[in-house]
Amino acid sequence: MTSAEPAAGPAGGASAILARGLTKRFGRRLAVDSVDLDVPRGSVFGFLGPNGSGKTTTIRMLLGLARPTAGQVELLGERMPRATATVLPRVGALVEGPALYPFLTARDGLSRLDAADPRSVSRTRGARVAEALERVGLTHAADKKAHAYSLGMRQRLGLAGALLRERELLVLDEPSNGLDPQGTREVRALIRRLADDGTTVFVSSHLLGEVEQLCSHVAVMRAGRLVMSGPLGELRAAGGRSAAVRTPDPDAAASVLAGLGLRPSVADGVVTADLGPGGDAHDGTEPAPESIVAALVAAGVRVRGFEVTTPSLEDRFVALTGEGFDVAG
Amino acid sequence: MSPDEAAPAATRRSAALRPFALFGSELATLFLRRRTIAMLAALAVVPVLIAVVVRVTGAGSNGRGPAFLGSITDNGLFVGFTALVVCIPLFLPLTLGVVAGDTIAGEAALGTLRYLLVAPAGRARLLLAKYAGVAAFALAAPVVIVLAGMGIGALLFPVRPVTLLSGDTTDAAGLLARTALLACYVALSLLGLGAIGLFVSTLTTVPVGAMAATVVLAGASQILDQLPQLDWLHPWLFTHYWLGFGDLLRDPIVWDSYGQDALLQAAYLAVFGALAYARFATKDILS
């Protein structure tokens, strides 16, 4: 049964998740459209996208719950869904929120999930379940029937299910959904700890601040397509910095900036101009901020404020996925 | 033994598969669930109701009513039989339909199906464990009816050696053995319906729909079995042998209907089991 044949791709061993041309069609609608994912081992990978952009559908295909219309998935170096039985015990997952048996206690529900895996040792089941409950702070509610659980408690219980065994990969679909601030912090700390221990974490989230703090890599989905994927720094740098000059002489300032080769715009006494990519990507064609200030002062512009801003992840996210509030139908 | 020796042994042990843990979990979850207990309790009420009514009105049947009803006042051991006959057309398929229709659709509706499969339970094994639960319920239901019937019968009526349909008599022990056979016959008869319910349950994420469809199919099959125009069809209906256990009450026991029923149920199990697997193995779990 345990076919340990080498992975197909050359990078198969280095990637925790490798997807090529992943596509899912629901009727006439393409929910996921030829997505290529490469999640390096040991990374904390943020998977972003507006509602309905295909994140959960992608995760279902990664885990073998849904069959791709086209494309291939390798999980921990083995082809899915063929290797389901050997790979999934090493993968913990939270898919589209937690699901529990309302008529079972948290402890019994977790025991049932643990028993479902033929590779789990029954002798140590009780201890494993207790430890998982402890890690998500549910020890005191462990013997309550799950129908009496609050949203956040359900979410914690779902996480406990993902943490039942030692995992090499965690796939978490919106793990902080419904958690209180303490819970959110705890989950963040938990993910950090797991990542420090070498677990690869693939996490979809709408909380960009959280992703910014947590993730080493991000991918952004829009209407079923992957619009960006790479290290977090790259995503932010790609957006470019901008300079803002606050001054009572906006027209003079604008002409100075134009003279430096920038394209300034004026609004409410603030002159702004794009500076292009900063950091490593800075290619030296744009003037450095200090020389801009010097030029402004030399031209007699009364500078009352000068600021260079890098775009927040949110700005980049909105730039990549569009402003509209309506879900792509 | 040094730790060095212990470690590989432990690894070997944990590498071994424990494919039956899921079956145990399934049975425990099913039979400790309040709904299952309530259904079994409701089935147990049927013989009690019959016994009390017969006792209070003080009259045996005058040839009308279900089989064995008239024998109850004469011998309490017949209460269980009578209750079984009463339950077979409706109550047993109803309760079994609830259990079988809930198997996959119920887990899908709760969303727990995706977590079982990600555990990973394995689709074939999950289906087998679910069917094992259905089969266990198919056996538990008639056993509960018969036990409750014998208990209340012994309480309210005399218990004495029983005259069989063939005219011979058998003592209490003999009757007990035959009652056990009868319960097994009823359980066997329900296996085909259980497989149908399992298949229907893989088609939907609405458990109530799967339950209703299963029960309706049981009813439809019994109706078709009543229509003389469809003689040729009757031996192929899964309900056809449901009431054919009279042979078990002869001496010596005639096994014909047992054999035919077993064959028919096995055929239904094979066909609908295969359909359920074909459907479930490739199904997208989107709930």
Ligand SMILES: Nc1ncnc2c1ncn2[C@@H]1O[C@H](COP(=O)(O)OP(=O)(O)OP(=O)(O)O)[C@@H](O)[C@H]1O
């Ligand atoms: N079972 C289904 N049948 C048909 N279409 C579906 C189904 N599930 C999802 N879709 C469609 O697929 C698209 C992607 O849905 P998906 O659940 O993957 O989005 P998501 O990125 O997880 O969104 P959210 O942030 O709201 O969780 C949506 O347009 C949705 O309408």
Ligand SMILES: [Mg+2]
């Ligand atoms: Mg989603």
